[in-house]
Amino acid sequence: MRTHPRWPVRAAAAVLLFAAAACSQEEPPPPAAGRAPAATTTCAGKGALTMWERSGGNKQMVDMLVAAWNTKNPDCKINLTYIPHTEMVGKIAQGVASGDVPDLMGMDLIYAPQFEKEGQLVDITDQTKDWPELKTASKGHMTVATYENRLFGVPLYADVSALFYNKDLFTKAGLDPDKPPTSLAELRTYADKITALGGGVKGYYLPGNCAGCNIFTVGPLMWASGATIEAAGPGDEPLVGDGVKQVLQFTRDMVKAGNVPEGGRAENGETFHLQFGSGKVGMMGTGNFNITLARQQNPKMNFGIALLPGTAPNSSASFIGGDLVVVPKGSKRVNDAVNVMKFLLSDEVQTEVYAKALNLTTRTDMVDNKYFQAEPLVQDVAKALTVGRTPYTVTFFEQINSPQGPWLQMLQRAYYRDDDLDTVIADAKREMKAIAGRS
Incomplete structure (x- = not known):
């Protein structure tokens, strides 16, 4: 089978499994009738x-x-x-x-x-x-x-993505540790107060160089704000809704306010799962896997979990x-x-x-x-x-998860540059639509 030209042979920012070890023996062939044997929870053959x-x-x-x-x-x-x-x-x-x-x-x-x-x-x-x-x-x-x-x-x-928040930092900042933010406006207010604690503490975390991390944690902020992100197929319009620009403005403001660690700019996903457990981040979107990891990393830290909010109070979404x-x-x-x-x-x-x-x-x-x-x-x-x-598109990598793709480029321009956001969105929209059209 030849490699389809759409498949990249370069790096991809995403998620998959790899193991390279030799098998010592192939499994027995299926029965003569051509049917596979009934599945069990044990091996049919021997060998790794x-x-x-x-x-x-x-x-x-x-x-x-x-x-x-x-x-x-x-x-x-x-x-x-x-x-x-x-x-x-x-x-x-x-x-x-x-x-x-x-x-x-x-x-x-x-x-x-x-x-x-x-x-x-x-x-x-x-x-x-x-x-x-x-x-x-x-x-x-x-x-x-x-x-x-x-x-x-x-x-x-x-x-599933959710908002993890450090209750210890909430208490130190004078916030109610049992009342996490329910809107982006509240999230910004809380982040300001936590960052003001100083000592390297920051109110929020954004992964600046990881496309997959951002669709997992920033994408839901857009969905909760009524936006559509990817083009499902040819002819579909991506980046639809006021929520796209509203969230980009929110993230830009968070970075400019100093609420995001400077080191997050280089985060490509390799250490993303370790950020919350450091105890230096007040709030961040992350996944359920971080419950165990954060406790192992920082056993004394008291934290809570809430839904990722949108622009309107009590709006929420998650990436499954x-x-x-x-x-x-x-x-x-x-x-x-x-x-x-x-x-x-x-x-x-x-x-x-x-x-x-x-x-x-x-x-x-x-x-x-x-x-x-x-x-x-x-x-x-x-x-x-x-x-x-859970988005369903055959061009998810090219539209969203590619390190060189329009999704991450749009976010980086919003986070770290002063480009006009309408232009930023229009550029990403045009490229995502073209990618979907080629599918």
Whole structure:
């Protein structure tokens, strides 16, 4: 298979999985009738499986899931390797084209439609059609895992964006730690007061060089303000609504007011997940994965979670993201890869791995569990599921997640330059529309 010219072989700012380790033995062929064997939560064959995963995602969760599989399947362990997230899209496209692919991989759910359209993933519809677990699997994940009514993956982990806020800094700044901001105006007011504390403390965090981080955390501010961001397909109009300019003005004002750490300007996603736990940031949009990370990083810090607000009081939105487990074309262990999917969706793993680690379960019927009942922060962040969105477009990378794309260029011009915002938006709109038209 040749590489489609739309696929970049350069760096990509996003989310995916990479692992390069050799398999010692291929799995047995399917039965003579041509049907794949019924999926189990164990291996069909012996020999290590290889898996690719992106850096910058929920590494802790993926490591725990792989460890759980390896404990149960010592003769069929997963060898997992991480690749810098800025290299993953090109790496996978090249691997599929050359045949040098892992047995299974994690993929940022937002890229799935592109790979599905190009025929670069294995269709798992027939192997999974009778799985009851799929009925309650994350709808955002299942939507982008489906192309032309065929299924190509299942959820690996779920991330929702929300507003994390440092209650200790709220108290020091004279703010009520139990009343997070419910509008962008309140967020600005609170940030001013927190920044005024000095000592390197800043009221808010913006990742200045990470397209994916911004669609995850700044995109919802626009959605909550009534805007549409991406062009879904040819002829669609991107960047529609007053909320686009309102949010760009808000972020520009936050930077100019000194409410954003100067180091955030270079943030490309590699250290994004570590910013809140530093204890020096009053508020930031981040994901549910940061609950555990922040506690490990800063055990004494007291913090809360609220919804990401828009311009109007009590408006809110969230980006439902995360990764899918998929099988690249050329995998020699398709049946075992499907078994890994079954394992991840099992009741035991949903409860004793996902929930126990205070990560969102990927099945909605598993949210009511003993671990979440004892953790109010998980309950708070789960509210984002009710206002969340998962964009569906085959040009998401080119429009949004490319480091050289119009989304990040627009944001950087708004954050760090004095360009007229109407011009900035018009330039990005024209380029995004052209990209969608070429699809």
